[in-house]
Amino acid sequence: MHLGLLEGALGGIGLFLLGMKLMSDGIRSVADDRVRTVVSKITSNRYVSFLFGIFMTLAVSSGSAAVIFAVGLLNGGVLNIFQALCVLSGILIGSSLYLHLHLIPYSLFSGFFILGGFIIKYFFSNRRLVHYGTFLLGIGLLFFGLSLLEGSYRPIDQTHPLHGLLQGMLYRSAFMATLFGAIVSFLVQSSHSTIAIIESLEKSNSMTPALAFAMSCGSMLGISAIGLLASVGGKYVARRVAMILALVTLITCIPLIFFSQTGAEMSVDIAAMFNTLDRTTVLSWGYTVSSTFAALAIFLTAGPFSRLIRKYEVSSNGKSGGMQPTAGYLDRRILTTPPIALEQARKEVQRMAAVASRMYADVLAILKNYDARRVETIRQHEQLLDSLNSEITSFLAALSKSASGPDVMYEVPGLIQIVSAMEHIGDVCEDILDCTLDRKASGIIFSQDAMNDLIAIAEQVGYIVAKTEKFVSSSENFNRDDLHHIKARTRLLHDQIKESHFSRICSGVCPPRSAMLFQEMSSSCMRIAELCWNIMGIQPRRTE
Structure with missing residues (x-):
């Protein structure tokens, strides 16, 4: 009898945690x-x-x-x-x-939720319906786990x-x-x-x-x-x-x-x-x-x-990116006072830039030394950037409709462009992560020269991302000569890496699958650099 109670308790806790995970993933998706x-x-x-x-x-x-x-x-x-x-x-x-x-x-509905969620998740091709199935399956497993716990100790x-x-x-x-x-x-x-x-x-x-x-x-x-x-x-x-x-x-x-x-x-x-x-x-x-x-x-x-x-x-510098999974400064009730609403939107854009910077820092750390714990952190950063992009853009659009002054109309387009670029940076970071996971799953090992080249371009882009975060946070003009120098140095480094990569392909050192992954990852780094340059190239549309 005691063993049966222990099995019910452990099984209930396991199903409870699994259901909680599936339900949270489903909520984020739907x-x-x-x-x-x-x-x-x-x-x-x-x-x-x-x-x-x-x-x-x-x-x-x-x-x-x-x-x-x-x-x-x-x-x-x-x-x-x-x-x-x-x-x-x-x-x-x-x-x-x-x-x-x-x-x-609630225990009466657990079986229906599990069956319905399983059918929707694994027998429907519509992605949105699959997410709803994940949500229902998570609820059912959660309720069933609670029922097992209750039955074991009642x-x-x-x-x-x-x-x-x-x-x-x-x-x-x-x-x-x-x-x-x-x-x-x-x-x-x-x-x-x-x-x-x-x-x-x-x-x-x-x-x-x-x-x-x-x-x-x-x-x-x-x-x-x-x-x-x-x-x-x-x-x-x-x-x-x-x-x-x-x-x-x-x-x-x-x-x-x-x-x-x-x-x-x-x-x-x-x-x-x-x-x-x-x-x-x-x-x-x-x-x-x-x-x-x-x-x-x-x-x-x-x-x-x-x-x-x-x-x-x-x-906090280490945990803040994953803390608030939604906008923390935006409130549509302040749209009636455009200056305050605009200042809150600026704070949220600065927060978004900080999240993007930390996300790329995690990607760079994975390239240097793979750590599976960072994978989920990067995924959470990407979901947060998607959420912030949607909320900030919607808030700025509503602000532009409610405000009649020229100052707000002048600054809002620049903020929307920065928000869109930050969201794209998150997408490209996730692409680099997917390539890294694909390389690890396939057992592909880059040569030492290839890894040195990849880390070199990634570190250069990391410097650019850090400069971009500082630019967004300070809202000051970026020196055009410095920007031109950074562009020239980064493009020269990328051209040298492409030449080295081409020579490795011609010599047979780099097989086709490895060559494709290396090319995709290095190009993604350059794509992030170009997005950062676009942000730094925006004349700060700040009204005092």
């Missing part, structure tokens, strides 16, 4: 401009975001599943930091409302191995009861089942109401722990938001634990107001009290926390 616009409008207000979290929790009938969806939307770039925190506060309230309502459990009684392990510590203090409640909530994945387990333990072991209240408070910590698990393998910003959720819920629980006796009495008084004094209702109200305090704490501190994370993003 979340086009229309989806982002709709969700952005729905969650533009903190109160509407709060209600959105409540509705999402009631729709999936699980606070844990709703937290997972919120983290997935954050990973997919559909929600920003502030919106995600407000949605999470609504999820905590929704998980308590779910205890007082009778809804259809029958916690005196014969259950988990109960036998912690029985000696459970009744010593309110802190241990809170810890046990968090573990049960994390493993069971259902607030209804968690409350039922607490009730059975209270009846069978004569647990005091204060300890039962502390255990119900701990079940809220289990939901925040699910957020931490869901952020594994996701974007850096998702891990930060999940840590904030866990930290705030923990800080909220500490005073409730100290005053667990008062909390238990308050739960009884609230239940008496509704003329229901059974233990399930009393424990449900205890959970509602703790989740309400935590939700209010997150809701009221969403603004400061989002600004703190964004400030850290600006000051």
Whole structure:
């Protein structure tokens, strides 16, 4: 029996993580401009975001599943930091409302989602439908993994191995009861089942109401722990938001634990107001009290926390590129004040240039010394550049329509051209990455001379990319003589590399497949240099 429980738990966690990965990939693929616009409008207000979290929790009938969806939307770039925190506060309230309502459990739909997602993903040729199939398959596997976890740990009684392990510590203090409640909530994945387990333990072991209240408070910590698990393998910003959720819920629980006796009495008084004094209702109200305090704490501190994370993003050089998977400075409500809107667009363009520079730095590092961990980082940078290109271009187009002054109309075209060039740089960087992966998969090894030539042109282009980032950030004129000198030196180096490459082909040192990959990679580097020259050649259209 114990081995079966362990298999169910491990299998459930594996399916959960796989489903989370597929769901996040599906969200990033299907979340086009229309989806982002709709969700952005729905969650533009903190109160509407709060209600959105409540509705999402009631729709999936699980606070844990709703937290997972919120983290997935954050990973997919559909929600920003502030919106995600407000949605999470609504999820905590929704998980308590779910205890007082009778809804259809999410586990009933897992099989339909898995079958439907599999059919759409592997039997349809339309790329967009395939992405929807990935999304549905991820949801189904996620729900099925949660069901396995719940089934493995739901029958916690005196014969259950988990109960036998912690029985000696459970009744010593309110802190241990809170810890046990968090573990049960994390493993069971259902607030209804968690409350039922607490009730059975209270009846069978004569647990005091204060300890039962502390255990119900701990079940809220289990939901925040699910957020931490869901952020594994996701974007850096998702891990930060999940840590904030866990930290705030923990800080909220500490005073409730100290005053667990008062909390238990308050739960009884609230239940008496509704003329229901059974233990399930009393424990449900205890959970509602703790989740309400935590939700209010997150809701009221969403603004400061989002600004703190964004400030850290600006000051950090290593992680900021993968933090915010969507535009962080743009808000269509400021379109009515064009100077402010234009300044925010400039900041987002500068951020996009920094992301492109870091992306190329990762590509250059892979060329010198292959590291598989950088591959996913480069892919995330490319998705971020695509998202920023879409959002910034749409924002600038709306700004040009709403603004009537000549200053805005003068600067907007230059910004749009820079944004488009940055997005193309990301595409070419991904092409170089694909060639590198193809070369490694095919077992192709370049000669030492070829690698030296490739790294030489790549380093020269890296210098140009760094100059371009500095140019975009400073918005100053680039010296035309310096630009001409850089162009001449880079083209001369590229011509020398082409001559060396041609001589290696003629001598038979370089086989055709290797020659094609080398030519494609060196040409891609020159393409990036030309895009950077186009950006530096743009006269800064800056109005003061």
